[in-house]
Amino acid sequence: MTAVLTRVGLALGLPVVLVAVWWFASAGSTDFFFPPLRTIVEVFGPTWFGERLVDDVLPSLGRLAAGYAAALVLGVGLGVLIGSNRWVRAVTEPVLEFLRAIPPPVLVPVLMLVAGIGNGMKILVIISGCVWPILLNTVAGVRAVDGVLEDTCRTYRIRGTLRWRHLVLRSASPQIVTGARQALSVGIILMVISEMFAASSGLGFTVIQFKDGFQIPEMWSGVILLGLLGVLLSMLFRVVEHQVLSWYHGSRTAQKER
């Protein structure tokens, strides 16, 4: 019980302090661009818990989910392919690094030509950014498969799908999860970026609209919403990770204790 309280206390302590500092430091603010936190909190509800939730927030999240899922499939698939073949890796690495370095905002016009200006384009933008951390981590994970396990599979003639499922993917999964986690924060950023260019609704679009319309407290409430969203998704992620990687965390702890 006390352990739970300690954990909750540790998790909430600093955020509470920081929010309090912000609250009081901004209380009398007359700076147009740094409104009092109070004002921001006041506009938060009316701004987001109305039509906007359905019209802007949910579609954005839907696109994020679609893009993220596609990036996961693509990244893991390509990562396994590239990671398990030295030649493919050598040939593709510079091209991948080249593509990775191109900022998504300059990619948007190109993607528009390919996928139009609808949801397809925005999902592609999200994929184009999310795929890299997943891909690179998968490649690294697949390369790091333990040699003894590899030999074990060979001698026991564990091949084909059984090998992919029980050796390659599982042993790469901690790295894949690391990549997937990074991709999540990248995904939120790209959700915003994808709505910066060709949109008429969406969470990112709305925040930018607030910025351009000089509705600064509303804009801040959007930034906070994005942060909260990040926390929420990362908590969700942790739950999933706990399921997928319980063996990993267990074995790590065991190793440390031994």
Add this chain to the structure above:
Amino acid sequence: ACGSDEGQSPNAGEADKVTVGVIPILDVAPIYLGVEKGFFEKRNIDVTLEQAEGGAAIVPAVVSGQYQFGFSNIVSLLLAHSEGLPVKMVSNGNNSTGVDGEDFAALMVSADSPIETAADLEGRTVAANTLQNIVDTAVRASVRKAGGDPTKVKFTALPFPEQPAALASGQVDAVFVVEPFQQAVLGQGGRTIASSYVDTAPNLTVASYFTSQRILSENPELVKRFTQAMQESLSYANGHPDEARAIIGSYTNIARDVVARVTLPKWPAEVNRDSVQRVADLALEDGLLKEPAKVGDLLP
């Protein structure tokens, strides 16, 4: 250019260093030209021109004192002003040509489009570079004028450079483009269905130069000199379109043959106050503004 001499700074000492935030588009040719011609220097103003992405970024920079002056379309300024930002117009920016079918900006459709007039846009999608701003306000004005219901038109935000391709591939039904993208759409066979800036108001002031209330109260005399220099620049540009075209090539990447073809805006020295009021009324009607703007406080 008239009456500019009387404001010439008597104190020939140190020049006032001034940064002006501009957007790399045709509209700001006069200030580039003015700087080159020495209209600012002779009033003891040392101008640095900073290119920013759009008016929305320039407004905060001017308010925070990063820039002393900035260039922005009037709807952005109306919005900023209505939200309580201390901005003040100091000079005209640029106006539509006022000639229907021959403006520097146009509402356009592709060659094979069934759309004939702006009224046909009901239920269709129009691309605008930003929403809740001057472009969609102007397009709605065209729809109204053609007898359509502007609330039935859907807008999607799309930067000007992407619009020609989006139109060609049928992703949007119409675009509202400025030069040089008007040339690009024409090049792919597009048709103009309305000159929305012309439809909005006669000789509409599209954009203007502005400053912050702080600069205005701390250094009204500098603002006055800047206004005079700007006015001289505007008039000069208006009178010397070839020189304006030449200078456009220096701060943009627009191909030389395109620069030769584009329709230039008009650059009158004075703000068309009625047109600003008219835009403010439309913005109120369209819901951009929640209450009537105090246009008088914003105007120079």
Add this chain to the structure above:
Amino acid sequence: MLTVDGLGKVYASHGRRVEAIGDLSFEVETGSFVCIVGPSGCGKTTLLRCCAGLLPPTSGTVTLSGSPVTGPPEGLAVVFQEYGRSLFPWLRVADNVDLPLRAAGVDRAERRRLVDEALDAVGLGDAHRAYPWQLSGGMQQRVAIARAIAYQPRVLLMDEPFAAVDAQTRADLEDLVRSVWQRLGVTLVFVTHDIDEAVYLGQRVIMLTSSPTRVAEDLTIDLPDERDQLTTRGDPRFTELRGRVYAQIQKAKLEGKAR
């Protein structure tokens, strides 16, 4: 019959060249139990990996029942020296034992029986649902052994399988291996650096020199087939054979130093 003929292996990587095995030849009769001893780093693991078809030799060949070994042959199981790394940490103990049987297409009921039997045999009947990392080193090693037993191989290669277990457990496992060998009629090659263990377990002990590795001696262990920890180790013949091996290794070591 497992035949090792003129086997040589050179590792060359990072500009470093190690001749792990010089020139090795020996035969292992089908169904026999051969122990291999040799100093640390003499190439025992390397030899085993070549026999398993996991490592291509630099020279020479390995033949199993007449056909050359180029990849892991069917019906072969290996218990690796690095037991900790040869179990799948994401699979429970029972699933670890089960996986090779699934790969071999054994049906579910049969698999279940084999897994239960094997885990019981190594004394882990109650650890089915544990993860390998929840077990001690010795227990992990026993899981690896259970996996090999359940697989019912025709050839079983074991690489220092008891290095991590305590004396008592070790004795139990030694007896287990012998009984499995007798029951299944498997061909067993057992690598160890414990001389007593080699003499106690095998029908033959092959002693290797330190690298470049050759066969120093191939000793037949003429102890009775029925062995147990107390009487066998007390047998004077056991002491004698053990002394032979010690002396041989001492000699090999001195030669190695002289070279």
Add this chain to the structure above:
Amino acid sequence: MLTVDGLGKVYASHGRRVEAIGDLSFEVETGSFVCIVGPSGCGKTTLLRCCAGLLPPTSGTVTLSGSPVTGPPEGLAVVFQEYGRSLFPWLRVADNVDLPLRAAGVDRAERRRLVDEALDAVGLGDAHRAYPWQLSGGMQQRVAIARAIAYQPRVLLMDEPFAAVDAQTRADLEDLVRSVWQRLGVTLVFVTHDIDEAVYLGQRVIMLTSSPTRVAEDLTIDLPDERDQLTTRGDPRFTELRGRVYAQIQKAKLEGKAR
């Protein structure tokens, strides 16, 4: 004098409670050589970590030369069971041995001498510039031993230090440890699960029961101080003592099972 008084250790983590040590008390005279044997998992490593001040006991105390041990005391060296993980992979062999000396502020020339001597003593005189991971397991363990020797500790704790080395090297290292002990007059606590080794090495053998751990017997080894692998192990008294320990452990094990 190292005094362990009423020592108990309970691991409680993840809702799991393991009583690793029940109630242990014994004393180790300054300069004496004590071996500790006990079944796997009985808490030998836990005991050593408490003695080294690396782990706070749940109950009881450890006292070294009169002062209670709360953190690692000066002049103490530990050779860890997981030799592979106690060497720094980013440092070369010589630097691994050197590091504690640098931390202790020994001057360069002296350090150099100590490192050279220690590596020579463990037979790794030519491995100075290798990285630990370029060595076989047995060689790595010897590096860890060399590091402890070079440090010239007053108290040396060794946790199954020879588990990974072959029989011959093991014999050599056993003799090395005895000679270091005699030369430096260090207080030596040596954990092993090899009964022969414990009897061969120590002046006393402390036998532990399986958990919750207590002292099963504390046996004085009255073999002459001059020992060598052949004569000592052949000595009938050796066989007798060895038998005593075996019997005791067997007993403890049966008791453990009965409980």
Add this chain to the structure above:
Amino acid sequence: MNALLGLAGLLGFGLLLEVAPRVGLVPERYFPPTSTILGELAGQVGERAFWVAVGDTVLTWLLGLAIAVALGVVVGVAIGSVPLVRAATSSTIEFLRPIPSVALIPLVVVLHGSTITSTLILVVYAAFWQVLVQVLHGVADIDPVARDTARSYRLDRWARVRYLTWPTALPYVVTGVRLAATVALILTITGELVIGSPGLGQLIATARQSGAVPAMYALIVVTGVFGVLANVVTRAAERRALHWHPSMRAEVPA
């Protein structure tokens, strides 16, 4: 060998983008073939403005990266070494990390306008998290046996950081730097593009606003080349700094 294969990969990619518009697979007007882009690039290379922009971009990028790495390492080691601090900060880090750096654009513009400083802040903010998270993982990865070894030999705090914490965290730091290098580059260009601070991004924006498609692609190619260079450099650094690490040992096939 690998370098040659990589070059072949790049050449193949270039060829693909040359052929696709030529055979009409994609509209040539918006997808100029590689040769056109390279031709345009050759033209740009001759101009001073191009090199000034490259200088600005590289400066912002490397400076931002350096600040982010230094900050990430120091903060990471400090937080990671004290379990209590680690526990107390983790929720805050989880909150701040996903706040999109693009959401900060209005903020930095207010503070610093369309200057390099604005972009720099974005770059540091985005890259910092990459390094920090990696360093935190790295510090948490210290082997307990190694830590006990250091303690039992009484290495002092500084020696522990120098000989234990730092080498353990180093592989993670290197990964962090690799990730951060790309993120920093992307944010540099994006910042210049959106905020309008001087650099390649601004040239890209100008090219876009002018409808100069090949010029825009030429500049994008330059960004990509920077990305490849960054990878080459960090890879080489990795090989030197981590030659002892298992991943590097396995680099050469057995």
